[in-house]
Amino acid sequence: MDIISVKNLVKKFEDVTAVDNISFTVKKGEIFAFLGPNGAGKTTTIHILTTLLKPTEGTAIVAGHDVREDSAEIRKRIGIVFQDSSLDRELTAYENMYIHGKIYNVDGRDLRKRIEDLLKFVELGKFKNKVVKNFSGGMIRRLEIARALLHRPEILFLDEPTLGLDPQTRAHIWEYIKNMKEEHEMTIFLTTHYMDEAEQLAERIGIIDHGKIIAEGSPEELKKRIGKDVIYLRFSDKTENCMETELVKNCKILPDGRMELGVENAAEALPRIFEAAMKKGQKIMEVSYHSPTLNDVFLYLTGRAIREERGNKLDVMKNRRKRWGR
Amino acid sequence: MKAFITLLYRQIKRFMRAKSRVIGAFVNPLLWLVFFGLGWSKVFNFPMAKQIFGGSDYLSFLAPGIVSMAIFSSSFISGISVLWDKEFGFLKEILVAPCSRKEAIMGRIVGDSLTSVLQGAIILLMTFTIAHSLKISGIPYVILLGFILAGSFVSVGVILALKMTSMEGFQMIMSFLMLPLLFLSGAFYPIDTMPAWMQALSRINPLTYAVDGSRYFLLGTSKFAITTDIGILLLLTFLFAGVAVYMFERTTID
Structure with a gap:
């Protein structure tokens, strides 16, 4: 069963086409990764699928609902870990979880138990009453993951889940993600520009570049191409x-x-x-x-390595993230 | 109601944790009252002076203005702090949540108004030690009026923050909006002695009606009828809060 189904999706920002006519599906219970360089359109796609942005053209059905029409229904069924932290830095780990629970309709004893369990799951039990602004990058990411799981979403979106973390912490986060899938039978949609991450975690990968999906398949299938x-x-x-x-x-x-x-x-x-x-x-x-590695696949498909960051496009995307509209 | 109560809870939690902000909120108005107020009170120590200030001494004239000023600045700044939520990402957590945005932003506005009024109330009690012709019976009314005032300026702050695209605009608003609003409110000197063009401006300043209303309750004298003061403030609060809700419901990231 397809839990996400995207058809001919287009998103334009004034002069830039960030997502250029992409179509793909994600099956229930699988880990699907969008792999591509910075500025390829990964985050924009996540923002559309999580109802934060309206698509310019095309359709996207998430957990049985259209992103254009039923954003409220979709929001109940998804959890998101954004690329940049969305925690309240002035509050404690527990308070951040508590506020999330309340606005997602989890209550009372159930809420308290879930918070305790999840903080234990990401090994932050000892830090539950510490203010978030003193947390390290890895702790913040773990807390975000725990918070995103609090309302038991059907689909979890992870935007560059290990960006800027040291190798040990990254391996740690990968463990959580794998455990999560096994324990909760969750569908996970993640974006990354790390080959190793896609290879470690994903059952299926969509390689995305310049807003287009240029290849799709399991890591083995993709590598077989070369x-x-x-x-x-x-x-x-x-x-x-x-x-x-x-x-x-x-x-x-x-x-x-x-x-x-x-x-x-x-x-x-x-x-x-x-x-x-x-x-x-x-x-x-x-x-x-x-x-062959996934990097070879990318090199084969595009003629350049995924790590080569093209200055201009990257800057455009960075500026866009800074720019907020009504 | 859940989103409303949750965001209200959050604003109060944040307020209680930001110790430096709490202290700053008290120190600033007190500095004005003590140094500015005491300094000028000696200048206005001649027989005719009381006439200028509607029959009271300068410190008593200034006290209601300082209380309004304290509520005004803290509510305006907390409204604008939506900008920090944008910058540090918490806004996204709210935008993507399956809760009513109207409730969420109203919870925030009411929460910030409560903390601002709390600060104002403490300043108010402190003014009694230095200004001697204030009426104790006016305290609850001034606090209620302060709540309406806070609601309107938290909303204005939220509107500006949602409109702003960068942190740079913040300093500009502080100097180009907050200070003129204070000087045009009649908090420091009577409106009647201002040049005509300043008088005209102060009539369209919401803060003027809060200062005037507070004087009515604390001194028994005011420039406008108390019903005018309360009516205009209520109207503006509903208007600004309405605009803030409208804009927040349409906020997206792009």
Whole structure:
């Protein structure tokens, strides 16, 4: 059953098209990740799905309700952890949870028990009466996750859940997310620009770039697109033409001049490739190969690595986040 | 009612935790009353002076103005602090919640009004030690009037904060709006002795009616009829609160 179903969704801000005609579905109970560089349209999509922004065109059905019509119904059924904290920094962990419970209609003893349990779940039990402004980045994120779970949402949205956290804390948060899914059978929609995060957590990934979904599938399916192994070659002379040898599943010239080859088995394919190069009189300067990562998939699809942040677009998005309208 | 009560609870919790803000709220009006008030009271110590100030000594004339000023500034600032909620993200928590936004923002407005009036009430009690011709019987009425005043300026603050796109505008509003409103309110000197154009401006200043009404209850004299003071303040409070609710219901992030 599809718990999120998006069709031809478009969101324009004045001059920029942040989300450009995307369609995808998320099945009930799965972890779905939007993977893409900063400014790709991930946060805008989350804001539309969580009814904070109206779409320019297209439809989005979340938990059985249309984002344009039934925002109130959707809001009851979802939990969100925003990219930037949305806690009240002047209040304690407990008070933040308590206020959330009250405005989401959880009451009395039930509310108190849930707060205690969830704070224990994210290991903040000892800090429940401490004011949030003294918390570390990791503690804030954990508290946000606990708060988002308080009203037992059907879908949990996580926008860059480990952005800016140290490696240990990130691994910790991943544990919570996995446990959450298992314990509560929740659907989780997350966005990230970290390959490892998508690979660790997601059952299905949508790769998004410039507001468009350029590939979709499980991490394995996506990686299979390039082959089981990826070989990189650098020739003494710049080549324009790809190598067409048997065993090579696909081949591409990268912007930095290297040739990228997808093969079933690099150990078997390399001698054939050397042979073919010799025949053509090409001199190989550099060889490397490894099993493909999601980064290779992104590189293959877009011609650049996901970490290359393009200044302009990023700035546009940052400014947009700072700019608030009525 | 849940969102209303929850946000009211939040504003009061926040107020009680912000110790420096609480202390600042008391110190500022007291500095005015003591240094400004005591200083000028000696200047206005000649026989004709009482006539200028509607029959009372300068300190007693100033005291109701200081109480209104205390309520005005603290309510205005707490309304504008919606801007901080935008900046630190808590506003998003409310915007995405399945609760009534009308209730949420009203809870906030009433909560902030209560804390502002509480500060005003304490200042009011303190003025009795220094200004001697104030009527004790006026206290509850001044507090009620102060609540209406607070409601209107918390709402104005909320409206401005929702309109503002950055923190930079904050300082500008403080100097271009708050000080003129204070000087044009008749808190420090009578409206009747102002130049005509200033008088005209002070008539469209909501704070004028709060100061005048407080004088009525504490001194027994006022420029306008007390029904005018209360009527205008009530009208403005409903108007501003209405606009604040209307705008908050339509707030989105973009």
